[in-house]
Every structure is written in structure tokens, then in C-alpha cells.
Amino acid sequence: MFNSYPHQLSGGQKQRVMIAMAMSCNPAILIADEPTTALDVTVQATILELLRNLQKEQNMSTIFITHDLGVIAEIADRVAVMYKGKIVETATVHDIFHSPQHPYTKGLLACRPPLDKRIYRLPVIADFMEEDASGGWKEKIIQPEAYKVVDQDEWKSAAEEKQKSAPLLSLNGVCKWYPVQKGIFSRAKEFVKAVDDISFNVFPGETLGLVGESGCGKTTLGRTILQLIRPTAGKILFEGNDLSKLDEKQLRPLRKNMQIIFQDPYSSLNPRMSIGDAIMEPMEVHNLHGTNEKRKAKVMELLKKVQMKPEHFNRYPHEFSGGQRQRVCIARALALEPGFIICDESVSALDVSVQAQVLNLLKDLQKDFGFTYIFISHDLSVVKFMSDRMIVMNKGKIEEMGLSDEIYYNPKSEYTKRLIAAIPKGV
Helix, strand or coil, rough: CCCCCCHHHCHHHHHHHHHHHHHCCCCCCEECCCCCEEEEEEHHHHHHHHHHHHHHHHHHHEEEEECCCCCCCHHCCEEEECCCCEEEEEEEEHHHHHHCCCHHHHHHHHHHHCCCCCCCCCCCHHHHHEECCCCCEEEEECCCCHHHHCCCHHHHHHHHHCCCCCCCCEEEEEEEHHHHHHHHCCCCCCCEEEEEEEEECCCCCCCCEEEECCCCCHHHHHHHCCCCCCCCCECCCECCEEHHHHHHHHHHHCCCEEEEEECCCCCCCCCCCHHHHHHHHHHHHCCCCCHHHHHHHHHHHHHHHHHCCCHHCCHHHHHHHHHHHHHHHHHHCCCCCCCEEEEEECCCCCCCCHHHHHHHHHHHHHHHHEEEEEEECHHHHHHHCCCCEEEEECCEEEEEEEEHHHHHHHHCCCCHHHHHHCCCCCC
């Protein structure tokens, strides 16, 4: 690895290199700023174990900064909770998890999707506290619907009912292989099999979760389905059309009904384009709504749907938080009124409180408009909350497929068991 360059390393390997750089001077204190945020649960577990071992060996103090209280439970002795630049609560890990005092702390703990039950919506910070005009806050009484639990038999019956209709999307033997060249003039004799012989159906109105470690082929599969990259082999049938056999001109009318919400809300918006123009652009490309006045009215309607304000129309991406930008990306995906949306790690860059808001929004929009989702994530707890069925991917292949709760509670594959075991469970 000594002679490797950063682009040749995985996310976990890069993070280990950064830790090695930080440890090279034998520090007395190490500040770890969100070191596991973009990593999948198994890599996250190895990084946390590495930090714990280094701390013991070097007798070193660590300040571990994160938005994920589940991770804090795995590594910290004491916790300081910050809100708007101030520390609002300090206590031991045990006390924070078992008897939080500040409503903001209570909200952070409740925002994570629960693993032991299925609830209709995730609690958010606003359920626990509200601010007044002077910037002060007061605690709110939690309403029962904030924790309303889904009846398991009712949920299973509804999930199975969706599979009785004709599939909206069918994949049959889909492959995406990348040739590996050994020299400048050599022919490729080896391939990286990013997606290898994948077959499944997606039914109207359901959410199919796609979960696995980084590099397992989830994102490549999502982009192959939408023909953003072309498959090496196999059939992709969408509404009866084999997408892999269509050229760009033939694909364009179908693209209106297939949209994607990308992982990074910071790079998926043009910084030189106002958010109103960004949402309006796909309508212009597909000649929808006739005039710019009508398109603008539609944008205002979409902004309201994703809980943003009409005055945001002329603002630019740098003026918004990550969660607000992701709402803009969702509004842009909705602009063409699609029936099918791929959410590619669309909440992995967000803190838990904003993540809860976006997940609730996606569920509400699905209920209102009957969307079909493929929800891609390395976070199994988020996929379990969002999906009816789940596919576990490993090294380009399907490890396991079935109803999401059945996979979580009764995993068959050793790989799936390892993924579940690596989820931070709290104290």
C-alpha cells in the first residue's frame, strides 16, 4: 500500500491512512472529526476498534466528534451535546442514553430508526422542543403519534399484496464488468465484476432496499438501471421496454418517469444556478407545462411539498444547509412527476435529525403520489425503516433477498449476519 495513491484506496483504507498520519507524532490528544460518517457499518466498526486500541496503547485522550449517538456509545466515556454553538448537556454515556435531560438530546436519541420495532414515522427534534422569537426554547409534550408502532401482521400483508401486481421494473442477468488492463498495449484479460448476474423485480408502490458494504456494486447497479452507465449483459425491463436496447433518443421519453436522488446534495446542484432554475430545468428539457410562468408556479408547489418556502426560489445552493439542499434535490426529482425514483445514499451525508426529516418526507410523498422507490444505503437500520423488501449485495452479487423485517430478524447469509452485528446498538 506504501506506493498506492489515494484514488486507489477504499474509504476505510483512506481513513486508516489519515489516522496513521495523525498518530505519527505520538499526540497526547487526538481530535477525530466525523471519522466514520461516510463509511459502511462493517468498516466503521473496524475504524472504531482501531481507535480504541491506539488509545489504549498510547494512553491518549480522544475527542470524538460525530452526529451519530450510536457511534458515541461504542467509543466514548463522557458526552457533551452541542446545540447552536452551546453545550446543552454533559454526562456519562450511560446517563445520556438512559436519562437524557435536555429535549435536544432526547430528540437526537429518538431520531435514529429503531431496530426492535417498525414505526410509521421517525420522531424529529421539533417533536421535543420549540424555539421562541428570542431564540429561547421550551420542551414539548411528546404526542403519541410520534412513536406509533406498525402492526407487524398488517405490514407483512401489505408488503406481500404489492407483489401480486405486474412488476414495474424487471432485471434479468444484469452484469456490469470493467476491463482491467495490465499494460499499455495488452488486451484486457481480467474484469472487475461490479455487478454480476443480478435478477429481481420491483413492484408498483413498493420500496425495495438495496444494502451492502461500500464497493459492493449498489450505486453501479442503480446507475445501470437508469442507463447512466450501460450494462455489459442482461435485460432491464421498465414498463415493458428493454432499456438496454434503446438509444438515447428512445430513452428520453422514458427518463421522465425514472429519476434519481444522488448521495451528495453539495455536488449534485449547480452552484451557479438558483434552486428555482435547477428545479425548473428538467421541465424545460421535457417541454412540460408550456410556459415559464406555469413552470414557476409548479416549482412553488414543489417547494411547498418538500417543506421549503417560495422565497427560496431565487437563492443559490451555498445559502442552504445539507438537509435543505437534499430537499431541493428531491423537489427536482419530483418535477417530472415520475413513478419510479432511485434514492442513492440520499441521507448518508446528513446528521440524524435532518435524516429523520428527509426519510419522513420520502415516506409522505410515496403515500401521497404512489411512488416506487429503490432505496440504496449502507445503513441497514435506515433501509429496514424505509423498505418493504430488501436485497443484500456483496461483491456484485445478491447475497439475500426478502421482506426487510424477515431478513433483519432471521438472516440466512453469514455476510448479512455480520452487517447486522456491526450496527451500533447504543448502550
